[in-house]
Amino acid sequence: MGTARVAIVTSEGGADADADLPLSLAALRGAGVSAQAVAWDADRPQWDGFDLAVIRSTWDYADRLPEFLAWADATAEVTRLWNPAPLVRWNSDKRYLLELARHKVPVVPTRFLEPGGSFHTGGSFDTEDFDGPHGVVVKPAVSSGARDTARYEPGRGADAERHARMLLDQGRTAMVQPYLPLVAEGERALVFFGGSFSHAIRKQPLLTEAGLIDNFRVPHPGAAPYEPSEAELSTAWAALAAVPAPGELLFARVDLALDEAREPVLMELELIEPNLFLGINPHGLERLTEAVAAALTATR
Structure with missing residues (x-):
């Protein structure tokens, strides 16, 4: 053969x-x-x-x-x-978060603003959506590596709105999410191969400087092996179960953070080209x- x-x-x-x-x-x-x-x-x-x-x-x-x-x-x-x-x-389009949320997967609350001027989830364009007790994150719905992404501190809603309008003026859908303060304890990335959990890492937060769009950030700062909790594994499995045709995944990376109740919430589900951190966990390479x-x- x-x-x-x-x-x-x-x-x-x-x-x-x-x-x-x-x-x-x-x-x-x-x-x-x-x-x-x-x-x-x-x-x-x-x-x-x-x-x-x-x-x-x-x-x-x-x-x-x-x-x-x-x-x-x-x-x-x-x-x-x-x-x-x-x-x-x-x-390829992070509006998949809406579908996962409809399947009761705990995701970071997200509003999508279309170039036409209204939120994808319904409701009108409102400046108050660009502020929050811990600030917000603005990013394009189609992007990789945190490109054209920034966080904004409380009281800087006008800056966040300008960021979103810049994306809209480029014909791109914008996302607005609350900033999760517990991301300071690290983002979790859980890696799966062939429908089985392989390994996980925890990394330092990426958006360290507020109000800055920096497309040359070092990705995955401080990535280190991590043992996920049962709640984190459960959230990851729920996200994968909600994927169309979940049995066809060769690999997947589920990115999580903790909300204010210290419960894991999905930040992103990476099915296209994620770093799998194979050098950090040798068993991952075998799997x-x-x-x-x-x-x-x-x-x-």
């Missing part, structure tokens, strides 16, 4: 910055798989020559979303794409390799 061929899908910038990439390639090759890093927009790659294409560090997708989604659909026509193209499309092997078996 021959050696299985797997494309680890990256991007021009991701290939150099993705710490998981060389680890994944080495582990898969060590398991007898012919693994190759391929940029999703590379000139004329023969995607049908791969038994499996695993999306990893396609970190420019948010800036080129229509092109990227078209690539995912086309690639899925000629080989097995993980995660699947419909889930990539669903997860990723096992998940890819299982996907290959299902493909053949």
